[in-house]
Amino acid sequence: MKKYVLSFLIALTTTQPVFAESFVVGTVEAQRGHQSSGYLNVPPGIDAGTMIPITVAHGSGDGPTLALIAGTHGYEYPGITALQRIRKSLDPGELSGTIIMVHIANVPSFLGRTIYYSPADGKNLNRVYPGDPEGSLSQRIAHTITQEVIEKADYLIDLHAGDGNELLRPYVYMPLTGETELDAAAKGLAMSFGLDHIVIDEAPLRSIDDSLYTDQTALVRGIPAITTETGQMGSNDDYWVDMAEAGIWNVLRHLKMIPGAEEINEGITWLIDYQVVRSPQDGIFRAAVRDGYTIAKGATLGVLVDFFGDEIQEIRAPFSGVVNYVIGTPPVSEGEPVAMISRIQPD
Ligand SMILES: [Zn+2]
Incomplete structure (x- = not known):
């Protein structure tokens, strides 16, 4: 025994x-x-x-x-x-x-x-x-x-x-x-x-x-x-x-940490070369796009205005791609993000 x-x-x-x-x-x-x-x-x-x-x-x-x-x-x-x-x-x-x-x-x-x-x-x-x-x-x-x-x-x-x-x-x-x-x-x-x-x-x-x-x-x-x-x-x-x-x-x-088959993720859009576009100075950002928009190079992401509402400059897309995020409330400080853009990975 x-x-x-x-x-x-x-x-x-x-x-x-x-x-x-x-x-x-x-x-x-x-x-x-x-x-x-x-x-x-x-x-x-x-x-x-x-x-x-x-x-x-x-x-x-x-x-x-x-x-x-x-x-x-x-x-x-x-x-x-x-x-x-x-x-x-x-x-x-x-x-x-x-x-x-x-x-x-x-x-x-x-x-x-x-x-x-x-x-x-x-x-x-x-x-x-x-x-x-x-x-x-x-x-x-x-x-x-x-x-x-x-x-x-x-x-x-x-x-x-x-x-x-x-x-x-x-x-x-x-x-x-x-x-x-x-x-x-x-x-x-x-x-x-x-x-x-x-x-x-x-x-x-x-x-x-x-x-x-x-x-x-x-x-x-x-x-x-x-x-x-x-x-x-x-x-x-x-x-x-x-x-x-x-x-x-x-x-x-x-990771096989719980029972059950993993659901396979089909149809992924792969994104590359992401860039965070930053504000050149303090001010108020008025977005011209929404999250998930596709945008062409040079198109307007939004407008930066001063505290009186007068335009400082348009902020444009550095290349064509997807808007991963964009700032949706007014305040921006110099150097802070206004948007993140990335390219769709080519075929
Ligand atoms: Zn976070």
Whole structure:
């Protein structure tokens, strides 16, 4: 009997890879087959600290670790709401692998209702990675997420939307780093997220100390990553939330983390050479196009006027392509985006 048990155990250990009994992120520990929620603490430093709400779902079965980060920009809600839904309906007993959900990466910006920049330090969280434990709050948030979330992941999705001022047609940024395996894995994520516009983001690997972006911070560590954009103008409408949620479920099927066949994404429009058109000075932008319009080179994207309403200049498309997003509210500051345009990849 003893011998039988031993050989049975050996059979188990030789056929099943080691999969930890529990998974720990900060002070949040999830046992196998369960999920657990709590906060990552970002302690005070040169300014006040904050807390980052997270959920760790540790599956019953072996599999990869997927990091899902929402609320990097606090006015971009659909990803935040989609993760709340996933947390509610996910069954960790049916999960293979582990999901780390960052519900709101940037709580100061979320509660402060700010676009782009944190009200705490004026910094854009998606431009300060990998962060700095001695820096201001956004840098410390980035440092905490890098150490506690990104470095524990095998795959990463940073869930964005058009910010509170952006009319945006949904798309995925698919980074191309030049590293064959990394690029193939990122393409798998990008296609399985299910959106019909994928922007090929030529993103050669940055320095590990100066990765700037959430997705680059993963990529320079050899972790496939994409950035998704589902939503616009601060809307939390179901239309956008459904889109983000469906994308996540299909990525989970693609990675074989949940049962069911991946839905294959047919009919993708591949977009290349994206360019962010920026405002030459402070003023008021009046868009002449909407998100998703196709536009010819030299056609008017919108008009920049001064605070009295007098025209400063027309802002024109640098080349023919698709309007991925355009600014939909009046204020623009010098150097800020007014639109993003990309070319349709030729046949
Ligand atoms: Zn964003």
